[in-house]
Amino acid sequence: MADTAAITDATPIAAALPVSRDDRALHRKVFLGIVVVLVLAPFVLYPVFLMKVLCFGLFALAFNLLLGYGGLLSFGHAAYFGMASYVSAYSAKVWGLNPEVAILCGTLTGALLGLLFGSLAIRRQGIYFSMITLALAQMAFFFSLQAKFTGGEDGIQAVPRGRLFGLVGLEDDRALYALVAVIFVAGMLLIYRIIHSPFGQVLKAIRDNEPRAISLGYRVNQYKLAVFVLSATLAGLAGSTKALVFQLASLTDVHWSMSGEVVLMTLVGGMGTVFGPIVGALVIVTMETYLAQFGAWVTIIQGCVFVLCVLLFREGIVGLVARMLKKPL
Template sequence: MNGVFWVLLIGVGLAAPYLVYPVFAMKLLCFALFACAFNLLLGYTGLLSFGHAAFFGGAAYITGHVIKVMHMDPLIGILAGTLFAMVLGAIFGALAIRRQGIYFAMITLALAQIIFFLALKLPFTGGENGLQGIPRGHMLGFIDLNDPVAIYYVVFAIFMIGFLIIYRTIHSPFGQILTAIRENEPRARSLGYNVERFKLIAFVISATLAGTAGATKSIIFQFASLTDVHWQMSGEVVLMTLLGGMGTLFGPVAGAAVVITMQDELASFGSWVQVAIGAIFVVCVLIFRRGFVGELARLLKAKSS
């Protein structure tokens, strides 16, 4: 089954700019990477964070500032945003991983609100107007990011690199230990594993890749705004992960595709779009308790047995 998903992912990814509006496809890839990064923490480590918007949006601001004000190469801007998210993830993780359950979630939310406040008040962020007019320029001096097809394939390459990092992490001994911690933390601790250290590493990896997604998004849309660091963004990535299938490799990609498509198609509803998405989410969770991909995997497994 994984082989089929790989073929679909790569095939659809390569053909996407010729099938749909490239900006829509790039937005989907950014949020798919964001959801996959979050799923590494929730689905495979068992840690529910309500503060991942801090890494996503914080990296977007840093990338925009590096490119617009410091006139650096877009690749340097993305790397700077990713590095910021990694450092911020290490700080947040060190403060939060000593708590579990709702306490962990609330700590991450509180820390993320600090980043939101800084984004609102610091002069270089543009306040409520956001950081606008981020130039795309030329990556590495020769890739024209103003060309929709060229920038799409750059975004697709970044997504695939991030996705492969997640895939390798999940299927490594380190990933197996994360799963053991999720299933039975006291037992993992009794086997001699430093649970806090493994949780912290998983948190940092998740935050770093979330930052990469946010940094890439800022170049695509050429701005970074308070929406990127708002708590609602953290809620959206939870929604994407649960819809697609928590703890599945391809589930967050499917969940991101569903949510972004609904937001685009239901945009005419205005502020009611969130109500519509919420209602659809409730129905989907009741029908597909394991998410779309999770339920599909269960049905295929039942048929094969």
């Protein structure tokens, strides 16, 4: 894991380049391109692989909202992702709730945990903040290991996908893919709106110079808590959706390594960029899927990719492209 100061001190490309009308037009074209790719992709690639990319892409976008724009490095985001996955799976399998309600239950779980953990973590800054988030996430992990409703080491298996609004059966991968794609696009647009709202501008000011923001009268801790909860909520949405896609909620989702993985996705794609986490998620998930034959060597390969990204282009893949184009992406 890279040094905390090195991560948080890196100036995102989005901070260096203002967003003009032309930039917004470019972003609209990129959004349109993403939608077109999402429509055509299931005809070329395996839908389950695509859904995994979208779930982790949303997870990385949620984390980037906290790190790239809030300047807060959390080592415990797996807690919201994993616990939401458990609640969503349990709601669908044991309570027999419709998929949309199960996903909502998981998302609310992520929001409540974010409020609770965030209230404690924001009392400290820097590495102390990061260590508190890690400690709280480990508490969530051991709770998941011991609690009866989680199934312990077996997890919650054979989660029914159900029928969306009682009408559309989601057992067909392509029908579920359509739902996951809609959730992903909605989450991406929401994050984009947050970033470019007055709230988002205050977040960037706090990230760049917190003492100055305090001197201007902003209640910094309230803004930090708000972005923490928003990030945890969207991470919960990603985890809830993933539980239905794979019909499984397991300890892997809440393990500390999942927190490290989302950090890796964000940094490889480009911290503080709008579209970087999506690219990072695509790269990491593709490596895990198509290099699985190498077994444990996949982790080593991921480590090498991460080291190369840090050494050669700290802005990440999209950050490097943005710098070359001189356009914020």
